[in-house]
Amino acid sequence: MAGELILIIEDNEKNRKLVRDLLQVKGHKTIECETAEEGLKLALEKSPALVLMDIQLPGMDGITALKQLRADPQTKSIPVIAITASAMTNNRQAMLAEGFDGYQSKPISLKDFLGEVQRVLESHNGPSTAL
Numbered sequence: 001m002a003g004e005l006i007l008i009i010e011d012n013e014k015n016r017k018l019v020r021d022l023l024q025v026k027g028h029k030t031i032e033c034e035t036a037e038e039g040l041k042l043a044l045e046k047s048p049a050l051v052l053m054d055i056q057l058p059g060m061d062g063i064t065a066l067k068q069l070r071a072d073p074q075t076k077s078i079p080v081i082a083i084t085a086s087a088m089t090n091n092r093q094a095m096l097a098e099g100f101d102g103y104q105s106k107p108i109s110l111k112d113f114l115g116e117v118q119r120v121l122e123s124h125n126g127p128s129t130a131l
């Protein structure tokens with residue numbers, strides 16, 4: 001499942017670079033922005049296979065942005081993984097309850113992160129037939 005276009009919405013430059021580098025090593029294409037407002041526009045224009053959504057953003061937060069993606073027929077079925085710095089133990093359940101398809105906490109763990117991206121892409125597209 002390489003070569004998918006993945007939209008990164010993240011205001012922190014270091015996290016953005018880390019996530020971009022990991023995804024590109026895996027053969028994915030990435031586009032990125034620092035605000036939810038810009039992310040909503042890019043999601044409409046580019047129809048990414050997956051969105052990585054930081055929750056704490058300047059302006060609109062990631063949860064509000066998810067609701068807006070889901071409210072638009074053109075973007076409602078794009079899977080979205082929440083990325084949050086908060087260390088609350090029930091964060092995963094809380095984010096899934098909000099309607100996110102996956103969840104990762106910061107700091108990003110390389111193996112967990114790529115596993116979650118793969119899991120969400122496959123559950124959306126069906127398992128890859130490539131060996």
Ligand code: MN
Pocket residue numbers: 010011012054055056057
């Ligand atoms: Mn942030």
